[in-house]
Amino acid sequence: MKWNQIPLGPLQTNCYVLSKEDNSCLIFDPGEESEKLSDYIRHNQLKPHAIILTHAHFDHIGVVEDIREEFGIPVYIHKKEADWLLDPALNGSLRYEMIKNVSGKPADYFITEEQEMTIGDFTFQILETPGHSPGSLSFYFQDSGLVIAGDALFNGSIGRTDLPFGNHNQLIKSIHDKLLILPEETIVLSGHGPATTIGQEMDSNPFLNGF
Structure with missing residues (x-):
C-alpha cells in the first residue's frame, strides 16, 4: 500500500490518499483545494472507495x-x-472571517465504536482518540505499519485543545492509551506537518514527558 500526503488550503491541512496496486484508494480529510486533490487522483488514475474523516x-x-x-x-x-x-458554528468555520462557511450534507456512515473495518481491499483498526475534538479518530493500518492520527499527535507536538469541545487531559490519555502502545516503528501521519514515528514521539515529544 502506498500513501501520499497532500497539504491543502491556507492551514496546509494534510489530506492523505492511500492506494493499492489496483489503484483503488481511500481519501482522508479533504480539507481544501478540491481541484488540486481531484487532479492528483485523476492524474494517477486512482479509483476512490470512500472519504474518511479523522x-x-x-x-x-x-x-x-x-x-x-x-x-x-x-x-x-x-x-x-x-x-x-x-453546522459552521460546530466545525469552526463561522469563527473566521477569511474562511468560507463550511456546510454540507450528512455523512453516509457513522462510526460509533472502535472496530476493525474493511472498505474494498483496505482493512484497518479504528481507534477513538478524543481530546482535540469529541469524535476524533485515528486509523491504524497494521500491515503497512502506519497510523493516520488527525490532529491528535504531531511531529514534536500534540493537537490544540483550546477550541470549543477540546479537552487536554482527554487528549493526553488518548495518545497514551491508544497511540503510544503501537509499535515504535509505526509511522504517524498527522493532520499538519511532517510524518513522524511512535518511537520518535515517545523519545522527544515535549508534551509527552513522563510517558
Whole structure:
C-alpha cells in the first residue's frame, strides 16, 4: 500500500490518499483545494472507495461535498461529530472571517465504536482518540505499519485543545492509551506537518514527558 500526503488550503491541512496496486484508494480529510486533490487522483488514475474523516473541523472537511459528488463515494465520520458537517458554528468555520462557511450534507456512515473495518481491499483498526475534538479518530493500518492520527499527535507536538469541545487531559490519555502502545516503528501521519514515528514521539515529544 502506498500513501501520499497532500497539504491543502491556507492551514496546509494534510489530506492523505492511500492506494493499492489496483489503484483503488481511500481519501482522508479533504480539507481544501478540491481541484488540486481531484487532479492528483485523476492524474494517477486512482479509483476512490470512500472519504474518511479523522474529525470535522473545517480545515479537514472543506471540500468533502465536492469530492463526494465528483467521485460518487460515501463519507465516514464519528457519530459524535455528525452535525459538524452541517453546522459552521460546530466545525469552526463561522469563527473566521477569511474562511468560507463550511456546510454540507450528512455523512453516509457513522462510526460509533472502535472496530476493525474493511472498505474494498483496505482493512484497518479504528481507534477513538478524543481530546482535540469529541469524535476524533485515528486509523491504524497494521500491515503497512502506519497510523493516520488527525490532529491528535504531531511531529514534536500534540493537537490544540483550546477550541470549543477540546479537552487536554482527554487528549493526553488518548495518545497514551491508544497511540503510544503501537509499535515504535509505526509511522504517524498527522493532520499538519511532517510524518513522524511512535518511537520518535515517545523519545522527544515535549508534551509527552513522563510517558
